Amino acid sequence: MDLFEINLTAVIQLMSFLFLLWMLKRLLYDPFFSMIEKRRQKIEGELAEAEQIRREAEKMRKEAEKLLAEANQRAQSIISKAEAEAEQIVESAKQKARIEAEKIKQEAAMDVERQKQEVFQQIQSVATELAVSMAMKILKGTLDEKAKREYLLKFLREHER
Amino acid sequence: MSKNTKIAKKVKVQFLIFLAIYITVGLINARYLPKDPREVIGNVANRWIVGPEGVWYLRINPATVVMSFVVIAILIWFARLVYKEFSLIPTRKQAFAESLMEFVYDIVQSSIPDEKYARPTFVIAMTLFLYIAVSNLISGFIPGISVEVSKVINESGQVVRHVKFVLFNDTFPAPTSDLNTNLTYAVMVFLISQYFGIKAKGIKAWLKGFLEPIPIMLPMNIIGELAKPVSHSLRLFGNITGGGILVLALSYFVKYMFLPPFLWAYFGIFSGLIQAFVFSTLAIAYIASQVS
Amino acid sequence: MDQESVKILAEAIITAGKAIGAGLCMGLGAIGPGVGEGHVGQGAMEAIARQPELTNVITTRMLLADAIAETTGIYSLVITFLILFAL
Numbered sequence: 001m002d003l004f005e006i007n008l009t010a011v012i013q014l015m016s017f018l019f020l021l022w023m024l025k026r027l028l029y030d031p032f033f034s035m036i037e038k039r040r041q042k043i044e045g046e047l048a049e050a051e052q053i054r055r056e057a058e059k060m061r062k063e064a065e066k067l068l069a070e071a072n073q074r075a076q077s078i079i080s081k082a083e084a085e086a087e088q089i090v091e092s093a094k095q096k097a098r099i100e101a102e103k104i105k106q107e108a109a110m111d112v113e114r115q116k117q118e119v120f121q122q123i124q125s126v127a128t129e130l131a132v133s134m135a136m137k138i139l140k141g142t143l144d145e146k147a148k149r150e151y152l153l154k155f156l157r158e159h160e161r
Numbered sequence: 162m163s164k165n166t167k168i169a170k171k172v173k174v175q176f177l178i179f180l181a182i183y184i185t186v187g188l189i190n191a192r193y194l195p196k197d198p199r200e201v202i203g204n205v206a207n208r209w210i211v212g213p214e215g216v217w218y219l220r221i222n223p224a225t226v227v228m229s230f231v232v233i234a235i236l237i238w239f240a241r242l243v244y245k246e247f248s249l250i251p252t253r254k255q256a257f258a259e260s261l262m263e264f265v266y267d268i269v270q271s272s273i274p275d276e277k278y279a280r281p282t283f284v285i286a287m288t289l290f291l292y293i294a295v296s297n298l299i300s301g302f303i304p305g306i307s308v309e310v311s312k313v314i315n316e317s318g319q320v321v322r323h324v325k326f327v328l329f330n331d332t333f334p335a336p337t338s339d340l341n342t343n344l345t346y347a348v349m350v351f352l353i354s355q356y357f358g359i360k361a362k363g364i365k366a367w368l369k370g371f372l373e374p375i376p377i378m379l380p381m382n383i384i385g386e387l388a389k390p391v392s393h394s395l396r397l398f399g400n401i402t403g404g405g406i407l408v409l410a411l412s413y414f415v416k417y418m419f420l421p422p423f424l425w426a427y428f429g430i431f432s433g434l435i436q437a438f439v440f441s442t443l444a445i446a447y448i449a450s451q452v453s
Numbered sequence: 454m455d456q457e458s459v460k461i462l463a464e465a466i467i468t469a470g471k472a473i474g475a476g477l478c479m480g481l482g483a484i485g486p487g488v489g490e491g492h493v494g495q496g497a498m499e500a501i502a503r504q505p506e507l508t509n510v511i512t513t514r515m516l517l518a519d520a521i522a523e524t525t526g527i528y529s530l531v532i533t534f535l536i537l538f539a540l
Binding site: 003010011013016017019023024028029035042 | 218222233236237247249283287288310312
């Protein structure tokens with residue numbers, strides 16, 4: 001019956017087991033649990049820190065975006081202004097050129113007109129002379145010199161209109 | 162690459178030393194083996210017990226006690242080593258201990274969600290696991306001093322034990338192959354589970370639990386509860402003792418020439434670790450069934 | 454028959470009974486756990502084939518279930534010890 005005998009050994013084993021349990025609890029389990037707790041806290045702290053950093057980065061990003069948008073806007077406005085100015089300059093130059101051209105054209109036209117007028121007057125006087133002389137040759141004797149001239153002038157003026 | 166080859170070389174050297182030791186042990190055993198198998202196998206059921214016959218509180222199993230102290234000393238030495246260098250970033254020893262504890266703690270947490278009971282359950286189950294695993298390992302696959310006891314009944318009808326210490330014949334005697342150890346632990350787990358049950362449910366609900374599902378089942382429930390420590394302790398006892406006897410018999414039959422290393426490896430490492438795991442897991446399960 | 458030979462005969466019968474009883478106990482007692490562990494192994498293999506990613510969990514549970522199915526076998530082993538060495 002040696003295999004199934006229960007004796008004082010059982011009590012000794014219980015005592016030594018409780019001693020082992022106490023020692024291991026002090027040396028292994030308590031550090032283990034505190035380590036788990038510490039790790040958890042550290043991870044939580046790091047997570048919070050990361051969250052804060054992320055938030056800061058987000059804020060900075062937004063600021064940068066805002067700045068960028070502003071700069072963009074300003075550049076846009078500057079460009080549009082410059083474009084408008086350029087347009088204006090071109091427009092004004094065109095205007096000026098057109099006015100100049102118009103002026104030159106007018107001057108030329110006036111010149112032509114004047115010359116025409118001159119030529120016309122010359123022709124008129126010559127033609128009047130001619131016509132008078134011709135008419136005098138034809139109408140010799142029917143009218144006197146003065147009446148003939150007046151009549152002819154009247155005639156010419158009427159035609160002139 | 163060079164590191165790997167270095168490690169492989171180291172492993173090879175260790176393996177060669179291991180083989181040399183085992184072959185030497187086999188040769189020594191083959192030389193001094195008793196010729197009659199009954200001399201070896203007839204004594205497997207005898208234990209070295211000191212003390213007067215029939216007085217249980219004066220009798221003691223020295224082999225069990227000494228081996229159990231050795232196991233406890235090894236465990237405390239290891240725990241001190243780990244404790245000294247405990248830090249947030251684990252070293253190799255600490256990582257090993259922590260992964261082991263995490264493994265057991267996960268099992269405890271999955272069966273007992275309440276933190277109030279999970280901690281003490283973990284402490285008990287982990288200590289049981291470590292103690293049984295180490296005791297199974299050192300007495301499972303390390304050839305060492307074993308005790309051979311032959312019983313003789315003298316004229317006045319008293320049993321006289323002749324104790325013989327044998328070197329390298331068998332492995333060290335395991336504390337877990339003694340029913341004293343196993344029954345103590347199983348009864349301890351049983352009492353703790355009942356205590357936790359009373360504490361968690363209240364004494365009325367705990368008593369009512371025996372009348373479930375119908376009052377007629379009361380004796381069945383009581384027997385079922387009482388069978389737990391018996392099966393719990395006898396499982397470990399039967400496995401380790403049976404394995405030991407089997408190894409001894411088979412080793413004798415092959416004259417210790419080539420089987421013992423493999424048998425010791427199987428019964429010591431594989432079976433021993435599984436039984437340690439099963440013992441602690443069942444302790445957790447028994448406590449969990451009472452707590453929830 | 455004299456007293457001495459009767460005693461020897463009785464001892465022989467006792468030894469034979471022990472041997473037969475122990476052999477039968479262990480042999481018959483090993484059937485149940487064998488079948489049970491086979492069932493456990495079958496279930497575990499099917500589960501692993503269905504869900505290979507759960508192999509670790511299933512193996513752990515299988516070992517536990519094996520150990521529990523083994524209980525009756527261990528009982529018969531203990532009874533065998535009792536018959537052989539304690540009777």
